[in-house]
Amino acid sequence: MVTTAHSAGPQPVKATIRAYQVGFGDCFLLRFDYSDNSARHILIDFGSTGMPKNDPKADMKRVADDIAQQCGGKLDIVVATHRHADHISGFATSDNGDGPGDVIRALKPDRVLQPWTEAPEAPENWAGPADAAAAKKAFDTRIASLESMHAIAESVVRRLDSEKGFNAQWPFADRLRFLGEDNIKNLSAVKNLMTMAGDETRNVYLFHGCDVDLDEILPNIKVHVLGPPTLQQSQSIKKYAKTSSDYWLRASPLVALGADAAVARQSDSKLFPQLSKEEMFRKSRLPSEMRWVAERVDNAEADQLLGIVTALDDAVNNTSLILLFEAGTRKLLFPGDAQLENWNYALQSGMAELLDDVDFYKVGHHGSLNATPKAMWNRFNKRNEEQTPDRLKTVMSTMAGKHGGKKGAPTEVPRMPLVDELKAQSELHNTQDLEPGDLCEIIVIDLT
Known part of the structure; x- marks a missing residue:
């Protein structure tokens, strides 16, 4: 159980996660309700590379309008875990000022959080910041x-x-x-993210273990940054293992x-x-x-x-932010699309024990075989097959048939052995199970 030391001021008492139906993509609105009846809202990713075809109403503008309504016209934090289109395409603006990115921009977030690799200026051979303040701002270079x-x-x-x-x-x-x-440029979205907070000092570029001070925005909530490591910390994010015992393979270790x-x-x-x-x-x-x-x-x-x-x-997936929110007696984990190489550094660090009592896990990379390492999954001590009050909750935003799984390779997304495990050992919420017309899956967590 989490033993967070509380300071004065309002305490978080409830978390509500809205997992929006964006087909193959990620979009989560995280709301923290406080003891003084106030609330804070965090948008974690906003992108898609294929909306569900069985819902003619599905589009990112509809999602953006609902986000604006749910947060009462004000976002506190925007998180863009990494630059893939299925995570940031919705932030794009339009010439008429009525695009989904325009709607999000109008919510005037106080902070925009991104991985260190998105710092606007990356000098030749830069291995990342020694500390969060080392990231420079030079838009033209980026x-x-x-x-x-x-x-x-x-x-x-x-x-x-x-x-x-x-x-x-x-x-x-x-x-x-x-x-x-998915890797094509999202220039409008990138530019919007870099300027939507209004002041470049409000864009924060994060890396493993850095101290991010959000106390004024999220009182009595600790945000741990588990990844990505900088290249000064680890060269692992530059590599990719074709197969591993941490992957969700069946008996035959086919080369992913x-x-x-x-x-x-x-x-x-x-x-x-x-x-x-x-x-x-x-x-x-x-x-x-x-x-x-x-x-x-x-x-x-x-x-x-x-x-x-x-x-x-x-390589881009392995630049994903891995954020762990510690609020009240609960921990909520959002790892973007981080793959094994990104995870390895966190799992071998002193921060690994933070994972032991995770209460909520956003399934990495839409349920792929290599983004929920077994070494990480096995640390979750709230996994179980019983319907207990403290049972691990998981949410997966995905759309089958969009990616992987050709010629017998174990690369389909979502990866079925992983899905089977999630269903057996957690309370799984899956956006692809929503009915046509349903806008989102809602998960509520008591933080007291």
Whole structure:
């Protein structure tokens, strides 16, 4: 049980999580009710790469309008765990000022929290801040960085759409399109996030173990930052393990994602005909965590494309914020899309014991095989098969059939062995189980 030392002032007494139905994406509104009848509201991610097709009313503007209503016109904090489209696309604004991002911007959050890798200026060979105040602000530099990084993803989508696209029989074309579109630039969303708090000092870039002071906004709630580590702390987020005992595999340890390496060569044509090598891979303009990817791309053949884009996707996932909210007697864990390499540093640190009595877990990466490491899951001592009052609550925002699972590889999202475990050992709430027209799943947690 949590033994938080309370200071003077109102105490958090209830948490309400609204898990919005955004298809393949994440959008959570976290509300803390206080003993003085006040409330605080935190929006954690706001994106989608595919709204549910069985609900003609489903769109991000409808979700944004409901968020505005639920928080009474004022957000306290916005969290963007990482830059993938399925987590930030909704923050995009529109020319007529009526886009979903415009609605969220009008709620005037007091803080915007992002991982350290989103700091607007990333000098050459930057390994991350020594402390949170070390992140510099230079918007123009960040725009150039985004342009270079996302040129890979844009070229992938153009190649798929062109007459010289891949053979229609190629079994991984759909997956390549998904990864390309998810990594394509979200410039409007990024710019909105960087300025919506009104003052650049209100944008905070976080990393493992940093001390984030939110007491004025969230009285008597402690926010622990478990990830991502900086490259000074660990090089792990630059790597990706194709298989691991921590993954949700069945008896046969098939190589996750590695099955794609056997794809036959599709073409001898230039991989990215639209852009020069210098335009695409100018490493001095790439974000620090992406520069290593450029070296893989320089000499790439067409049959290596899927592996390259997968590597890019994995690297961005591993920059996800992992936030643990400690409020009253409860702990709520939101890890974005953090994969094993991001988690490993937290699990080997002195902060790992914070996970032992977690009460609520937002399932990582829409239920993929490698974002809920068994070493982390096994620490949750409130897992059980009984309907006890303190049983672990879990929520998964996902849409089956959108990503993975080709040619027998154990990569479908959500990964069924994990889903089976979540159902057996926790109170699972799953957005894909909502009825057409239902806007969100609501989970209420007593904090007293």
